[in-house]
Amino acid sequence: MGVKERKERDKVEMRDKILQSAQHLFLAKGFDQISIRNIAEAIEYSPATIYLYFKDKNEIIHALHLDGFRLLVRHFEPLVKFTDPFERLIEMGNAYIKFATNNPGVYELLFVRTEPMKHITNRLDEEWKEGDRAFDVLFQTVSQCQQSGHFKGLDTQNLSMMIWSFIHGLCSLGISNHITHVKEARDKKLVVDAVMASTYQTFQTVMERLKA
Amino acid sequence: MGVKERKERDKVEMRDKILQSAQHLFLAKGFDQISIRNIAEAIEYSPATIYLYFKDKNEIIHALHLDGFRLLVRHFEPLVKFTDPFERLIEMGNAYIKFATNNPGVYELLFVRTEPMKHITNRLDEEWKEGDRAFDVLFQTVSQCQQSGHFKGLDTQNLSMMIWSFIHGLCSLGISNHITHVKEARDKKLVVDAVMASTYQTFQTVMERLKA
């Protein structure tokens, strides 16, 4: 009488298959190439079948969104080895930048595109958990910095938000090719990275001065 | 023998008409509703006609892009009344945030979407002038702050870039609904604005501490 159970497994399997194909298309050919029809062809089913497993395309994109967050969190894991909270904070920025420049498409999905957020909107508490957790890693580190006597008189939440805003702004400008105003833009990819690096270096200096 | 002249005027007029319709569609119904077919219907011509005046859709979007920059620059104009460079810097941030939150679509067009930048890519020098000029306003102000003795030992270009990154990050997160991790998100619009305001307040404090 394990029919029901098997069917449920099959359903999950199919969902996974769809998501895998979507992710593959996304990573191989970019956001625009995630189309229901492309996914359908990849899994060798008709486009309509996909709608038996997902409400609409946004739900698929949102699922990819979650996967992206897991990848980001994985970038943060090695940070535990930095015992000094300030050092960890700085390295967290480097990890974040590395994640963004190595996975620009994923980054765009997580923090630039509005589609995945639209899908959430209502039931925020359940769905934005991953975002909360990632932000909390930052929050905790900032908090520990303050316990060590840094950043006196600044609100932890606001300061964390400020740091995130800066780092996100830098990554977002870099990825969207908006840093090209730098005159010596010969080999672009390299120059953008260089600008991001020296800008972050400056930020680092600023944060160090703020220690006192 | 003013036939040629009249025809040239007509051509310009038609271009304007197309752009006006595009802008109207954009502001009224959002980025996605800028379609060649919608524009064509609005100006009561066939879709194919539009291609006699613009190479492709990207060229139209890029033209809107330029208009958006003019709007941004207009937001900066009242800043001349602040004679103290640091005060002007802070107010510039307020003006930028105001521009972004009042014109989220336009902001997205200018600094988030990659389409308009794609269109530029090659001939950067001619086309990214507006961007250069806007950045220069910031650069000059930061420079004047340093001449007044602030921000000692920091590279002007890097510091300007850092400030822009922060402000852009804040606006970008706000507009794309990525600030919703704040728990007390009841009336969203309001809360997002509040978070942006207090984050910017913190940034302001940080910059003030950096004066010395």
Added chain:
DNA sequence: ATCTAAAAATAAACACCGTTTAGTAATTTT
């Protein structure tokens, strides 16, 4: 084994999209 009801998959259509091509209509030049 057969019939039936439920579940799964799909073909085909709808309403869009950007863009191109080939042909028509209007205008200017000769």
Added chain:
DNA sequence: AAAATTACTAAACGGTGTTTATTTTTAGAT
């Protein structure tokens, strides 16, 4: 008035997300 140029468009191509009606497959009961 005829020829040449310019302005315009109908129709098609290949794409998109999504829905509806229909068919195929599967499961359970007789």
